[in-house]
Amino acid sequence: MDYDVLIIGAGVSGMESALTLGDMGFKVLLVEKKASIGGNMILLSKVFPTLDCASCISTPKMAATANHPNIKILINTEIESVYSNNGNGFMVNLVRKSTFIDLAKCTGCAQCETTCTVAIADEFNANLIARRAAHIAFPQAVPKKATIDRRGSSPCSYTCPAGVKPHGYVSLVRAGKYDEAFKQHLDDAPLPGCLSRACYAPCEEECTRGYHDGMDGNVSIRSIKRFMVDRYYKNHSEPSYGPPEKLNGKKVAIVGSGPTGLTAAYFLTKSGYSVTIFELKSEPGGIMRWGIPPYRLPKNVLARDIKNITALGVEIRTNFKINSLDSLRQFDTIFVASGSTGGRKLAVHGEDKTGIIDCIDFLYGINSGFPLNIKGKKTVVIGGGNVAIDCARSALRLGAADVHLFCLESREEMPAHKWEIQEAIDEGVSINCHWGVRQIRNDGINVTGVDFIGCSSIFDKDNRFNPKYDETMCTSVETGIIIVAIGLKPNTTIFSEEIALNRNGKILVNTETLQTSLPHVFAGGDAVTGPANIVKSIGQGKRAAFFIDRYLQGRDMNERFDERMPMVDRDEIISHAGDNVSLRKPVISNKITISERLKTFEEFEATMTEEQARYSANLCLDCGGCSQCRQCVSTCPAGAISLDMQPEKQNLSVGSVAIATGFQVFDARNKPSLGFGRFPNVINGMQMDRILAPTRPYNAVVRPSDGKAPSNIAFVLCTGSRDETAGNRLCSRVCCMYSLKQAQLLMGALPLADITIYYIDIRTFGKGYEEFYQQAKGMAVNFVKGKVARIEEIDNQDLLVYYEDIEGKDGSKKSMHDLVVLSVGMLPVSGAAKMFKNSSLLIDESSYIKEIDEDLEPGRTSIDGVFAIGSATAVRDIPDTILHSGAVASQIAAYLQKAKGRSKP
């Protein structure tokens, strides 16, 4: 048996039982799912009826628990399952959640907290103020260890095919840490400049702010990136680093210097490999250099991006044609990233005539400084993808008379990005959908026009590309210039002898490792996937580097690459953020006029100003909690933080189990008429306790909306208790007393304030409680018997309380207050029964754990050897919880003694 007893929950009841059992000599395992022991009591200001400081009562218990030789504490731990061994103890499976902190190394110095760029509502302060994602739960936490609050992947970071973490750099920009933002990006991907212009930004599509209709659209992630990149490049014309100090002696050849090849080279070099890139063309960059027109991606930005790679010592041999893989045999590994090449053919009559131009050739002409002269000419572009749009818009910039784009798809089906299509239309491109090419008209030498046929659908029922034409629809255009942009082909034919290709000419690889049919040859990018986009290509290059490294180091190739936490639930984010989200409009960046922009191939959208960028970054909702900006990782003096840390499972045997999982506070939003969550000056009892506590959020008693000291405070008792409409018919026992306590403390803090308590019955039943009530009466707290019906807010955020004055004569009345405290009750915590896999834990009709004989056998449950303590079985105040904890400890001791007796021969 590993432990005599497992206690689940280290609140005041769990600690008290643990201490008593430990003192009796039993070995106790105390498991807490949160980052500190102490439960709810440590959150309180003072405790009734003695008005002891809650910290002063809790901390000695916490310290004694932590230092007890017979008690082992596991924080951040949840119980997955408990199996009963037929009276012979229990098998327990638990999960130690990752908080991304090595607890053995963390010294609780809170350096991480000071560098963290994410602010999150602070549960310890009942969400009244914010804390950092990297934080220590509260000042008296035991053990005092940091926690990184990472709730999952933020949608933007989860989505990025290149593994870039937009949440990270956005939060860094928000914090004014621009260089750090750039470096964080560089750690994840080497071509930030290109991505800041030419990425289609899937992150923005997934952004919670855009996903939710009630808000004003996504965070302008790409524009923020562009700000941070431009700012960095302006100040750093060269990278601040050089080649790695030590190389491992192994050599890698990369075929192709597009985004895939450059990225693989970057990561491999950083890992110590000597990398040589072979590039057919005169300059590196692939599609970024020769394909994308300069108004979308200025070539100086690309050139500076490439320096990020070449600064590491990567050699790029341009104008170098590779004829076979065998010619690269002196390298340990070859990575083929040869990309796409020449366009597909229309396969119609007349296609061989002069005036038909392939899109790649057209764009190459522009990017190499020898553009096609189409000035004043009517131009037709065929195709509905991004390349087609690039061609059409470029044609306008070359002075074409008018540009007509024809495609098979409908507007919605066009593969080009929506905003690109819109900009093309704005610039004057005419978009013609549902048209297929029937034939190219010509005069024998030159084209003279195109005949189109109607296209009724492009995909069949299996969603395969299979266009259906409608012979009844047709049209014709007269033109001398036709740019064909209907798709690209993988540039792989020269390798077909050596490695396996598929029917379409794509290289066959293990899609996980990118290894080809030859073990030492890897391939990625368009050559493998078919035409994609820059950010996906970067992702391929990164993946290749990861597995090439593992291959060359002889390590397990089954390792998972780039494992991300599951994406957070956006609906949940919205509902949590609730009314705290400010609905500010996103920044519209400055663009030059259309007539101006068409005169050149210059960028037409301005980089955001610093103010605009920070404003935009401030719109981020911090969906995943931690942004993975990694500031804490580099700051931690103990090196205790690792964002890759995984949860750990553990199996244990214990003699008995005690459940001390406490209670939850009623969510007052479930009484909408009282305005909690809508009106800032309607707070709940827990928040008032925090405002009054020594570790208080505001350091004074003020109301949340404007920091004014309240002068007329109301308490609404029985909020969420004794109320069937709120789903809780029971009395919560503690609310009368804590409200009386708060009223008295408020009288001390704000001697001039009026305090009114609206009640049904004042239930001060415990030892010294009635006296406490009389004391409050003596301090001139105003007691009104009557239930509050609803609360309204007026202009200055004061509150109008509607109630029935039962003792008065006038019936329903209203009264003005500047702060209202909802004395919320306590509810059971569910989930305990689910832990028990081969035995049944009975729950009572109010969802508390059932005590099978509450009169004589406190804490005994339906399972022999399983006990429940404190508020797990019924709402209890602290004195009664402590007594119950003691009683259950004696039950557990009795059970264990009996078990010991049985096991003796």
Add this chain to the structure above:
Amino acid sequence: MTKRRLGVFICQCGGNISDFVDTEQLRQSIEKNSLVMVAQVNMFTCSDAGQQNIITEIINKNLDGIVVASCSPKLHLNTFRAVTRRAGLNEYQYVHVNLREQCSWAHTHDKKAATEKGLRLIRAGIAKVSLANSLEKLRVKTLPHALVIGAGVAGLRAALALSDIGVGVHLVEKNHHAGGMVLQWGKMFPNDKKGSYVIKHLLNEIHRRENITLFTNAELLEKTGHIGDFSVKVRLGNNDTISLKVGSIIVATGFDTYIPQSGEYGYGLTGVITLSEYEELLASSMETLQYNGKEIKTVTYIYCVGSRENTKTDKPHLYCSRYCCSATSHAAKCTSEMNPDIRQFHLFRDVRTYGKYEQLYEKARNNGSIFLRFDEKSPPQVKEEKGRLIVRVKDILTGGEEIEIDSDLVVLVTGMVPRENAGLVNILKLPVGKDGFFNEIHTKLRPVETVIDGVFICGTSQGPKNLAESVTSAMAAVSKTGALLLKGYVDLEPFVAKVNADLCTWCGNCAKACPYSAIEQTIFNGKQVAIVSPVLCKGEGACVPTCPKQAIDLEGYTNRQIESMIDALAKEVINEKTDA
């Protein structure tokens, strides 16, 4: 003696101290003392981090004594002793200064004076620790036996629970039979268990246990000894006495029912009875409810009789008796179950059916009980008129209208009052609270312990409780007993008197002064000298000033220490810039 190396740790107590005492100024002043190697201010010195910090400082700076200036030692003396021990230092090389209860909280109006007083207190602490000797706790064996006083439901259940964990029990009951109040009750709330059944069940089990002895018609006469090893004398029957040895004592002497004064709400009139009497009536009635041979059709309950008496001047019971609202709601439920046609009126002040008991109140209402709220200042009047009991009450809920209830039975919902127990209080030196019930040390930290080590209290002797709550507190006392006795030993404070035999000439003054008979005569080097029994000595110090030769001193509080503390306290706070 080599120069001491001291550490002083000043706690802000999250503002409790630092709001009124300038802790940083204290630190700067104290730091100048040449013996002080470390002076620090912490927000919560008692927090785990605060404790770790002290340990680190003791080890790194090689400290040989520390002062913690924080809250009352009642809260944290043991905490910081443990810290000192964990750092490898003798725990008596730590001195606690109470900067909160005795300084910041007492002088919230004058920050400057509070700070000055704080400085003096810390100086005294430094003076004390710099003369402190390393001491070892006195370890005494504990007996695995407990004395339980009172064989009501709390005492019986405690005895069984003690027996369960291997502690033998002597169970002493004053009455001729065990069972207490519960024995006479019928169905009890909320689970409808019959009192007599509960007691029978417990007694059967008690009789089966070899390690429980039940003495009825018995009474505690005398207690001597100390925690872990008490000797008690118990009267059995009329004449016999028996001596027992026990490691601890649990007091479960229960409560008394409030008996209304004659005329109080018509008490004394036929048909005006207490809740207990009504419970007995219910328990003994089978199909119809009859009183004095007359069928009952209307019952009126008057709540808070003998409880929450804020307007009464003569020995009022100010407290709420806790159980009565739920018990009455339950009685109403049982009444309706017997005969749904009986009309029931509840004249209440606040209905305190807390927690799950709210369901009883709900059930009573659903069964037709009418609840009328009255103000304490205009209580209901009960009169006999023409052979009928008439209750008049001003009902607040209908705007103070006077309502007349023609009743067959008026039930006075009487509360619990402390039981008269002067003898026991005297023998055990039990602390009694303002309300007359026994007082625990701290409702949250030590809710069943008393200031007398080894003596625990539980059940309704502490205050009003229902069945489940009594049992719960009884078993809490059991677990504290277990924690004390199962180890087999207990460590006592070494603050005992010590005789310097070289100086002593045996005059006997000290032995006469000792109230614990801890000092005896012995022979040392051929002469008569005094010797102290460390187990019996309570460290009270009454002997010390009686010695003409100054041959007797108190460990931990030596004359030299006290004198130097007085000097430190009295020393002027003139120029704290140069002087600490």
